[in-house]
Amino acid sequence: MFVLQHGTVAASLVEQYHQPTRRPGARPRVSRVKGPMTLIKGKVALITGVARGQGRAHASRLAAEGADVVGVDICTQPDHVSIPGATHEDLRETERLVSRAGQRFVAHVGDVRDFGFLRSVVDHTIAEFGRLDIVCASAGVWAISAADGAVSDAERAGVWETTIATNLMGAWNTLDAAIPAMIKAGNGGSITLIGSVASMSGQLPMDSLGSRVHAAQMGYVASKHALVGLMRSYALALAEHSIRVNCLAPTGVRTAMSQNEIVEAIGERHPSAFDVFANRMPIDVLEPEDVSSVLVHLVSDSGRFTTGVVLPVDGGFLLR
Numbered sequence: 001m002f003v004l005q006h007g008t009v010a011a012s013l014v015e016q017y018h019q020p021t022r023r024p025g026a027r028p029r030v031s032r033v034k035g036p037m038t039l040i041k042g043k044v045a046l047i048t049g050v051a052r053g054q055g056r057a058h059a060s061r062l063a064a065e066g067a068d069v070v071g072v073d074i075c076t077q078p079d080h081v082s083i084p085g086a087t088h089e090d091l092r093e094t095e096r097l098v099s100r101a102g103q104r105f106v107a108h109v110g111d112v113r114d115f116g117f118l119r120s121v122v123d124h125t126i127a128e129f130g131r132l133d134i135v136c137a138s139a140g141v142w143a144i145s146a147a148d149g150a151v152s153d154a155e156r157a158g159v160w161e162t163t164i165a166t167n168l169m170g171a172w173n174t175l176d177a178a179i180p181a182m183i184k185a186g187n188g189g190s191i192t193l194i195g196s197v198a199s200m201s202g203q204l205p206m207d208s209l210g211s212r213v214h215a216a217q218m219g220y221v222a223s224k225h226a227l228v229g230l231m232r233s234y235a236l237a238l239a240e241h242s243i244r245v246n247c248l249a250p251t252g253v254r255t256a257m258s259q260n261e262i263v264e265a266i267g268e269r270h271p272s273a274f275d276v277f278a279n280r281m282p283i284d285v286l287e288p289e290d291v292s293s294v295l296v297h298l299v300s301d302s303g304r305f306t307t308g309v310v311l312p313v314d315g316g317f318l319l320r
């Protein structure tokens with residue numbers, strides 16, 4: 001159905017079936033279909049983790065497809081996380097990209113672990129736009145560090161709590177804040193949780209058991225697995241409202257989370273540490289935009305009957 005909105009397809013149909021009779025010398029009539037194809041025109045999307053990386057790519061792409069974007073990011077360095085955090089400058093760049101696509105961008109700086117904050121974001125969104133159609137929970141942390149040796153008990157607990165609270169509870173908070181407003185608006189909708197190939201597979205240790213890296217890995221893989229249970233339960237509960245809930249499972253993506261000095265330091269210490277991230281297709285990492293393309297399918301009419309699935313974007317990673 002959506003192809004009829006596609007400028008090129010619609011234009012060719014016009015040519016094929018509605019050949020106008022033209023006076024000789026008259027200027028050719030043009031199709032009334034104008035502008036680029038937009039798959040989600042008029043929709044409003046809430047994206048967490050929007051300041052950089054995949055969240056930014058999703059904001060930019062959904063805007064290019066016609067959606068206004070409400071973005072959430074903490075824009076600071078979370079405790080127990082060593083990979084450098086996003087900044088306000090990063091968030092401004094996302095705003096610039098959405099504006100360049102001709103769409104509105106409303107930014108909220110805050111923490112997805114704070115349910116009250118997310119409720120106020122949704123209240124503000126409804127007051128401003130009157131609707132909320134698309135939710136993408138992308139905010140996440142990977143609390144690896146360059147530190148060698150055994151992790152202290154306190155740090156081990158801190159790494160676990162931060163990871164679970166951000167990656168899992170943050171997503172849960174985002175859904176619970178958004179869903180009442182989506183149901184009330186009565187427009188259906190699409191919710192996507194950004195999982196990982198770690199949602200569907202165990203991870204071999206990249207460093208010794210009992211190390212900080214290992215604690216971070218275990219928290220990460222547990223949080224990403226748990227997102228699948230959350231997704232399936234919400235998909236069941238929301239199907240009757242035509243609100244779809246899915247999980248995207250990317251392999252390694254070229255963002256600050258995977259491309260940084262900490263990852264390099266671990267790689268130098270354990271040259272085979274990152275063998276666990278090898279893909280079957282001849283590609284080391286995806287670009288964030290590769291994930292955005294699949295997100296567009298899920299949140300637009302092209303994926304209108306897809307709900308309750310984990311969709312890998314993984315170059316064959318999970319085929320092992």
Ligand SMILES: NC(=O)c1ccc[n+]([C@@H]2O[C@H](COP(=O)([O-])OP(=O)(O)OC[C@H]3O[C@@H](n4cnc5c(N)ncnc54)[C@H](O)[C@@H]3O)[C@@H](O)[C@H]2O)c1
Pocket residue numbers: 048049050051052053054055072073074075076078085086110111112113137138139140141166167170194195196197249250251252253254255256257258
């Ligand atoms: N990069 C990868 O290789 C990879 C692979 C698979 C899945 N993922 C997942 O993709 C998602 C996006 O990661 P990315 O690759 O864009 O990394 P990123 O570090 O570039 O982006 C994560 C964003 O989340 C924000 N964030 C972190 N904690 C937050 C909090 N408490 N509240 C609000 N915002 C917070 C950060 O500030 C940052 O802007 C994450 O859930 C990640 O786990 C990443």
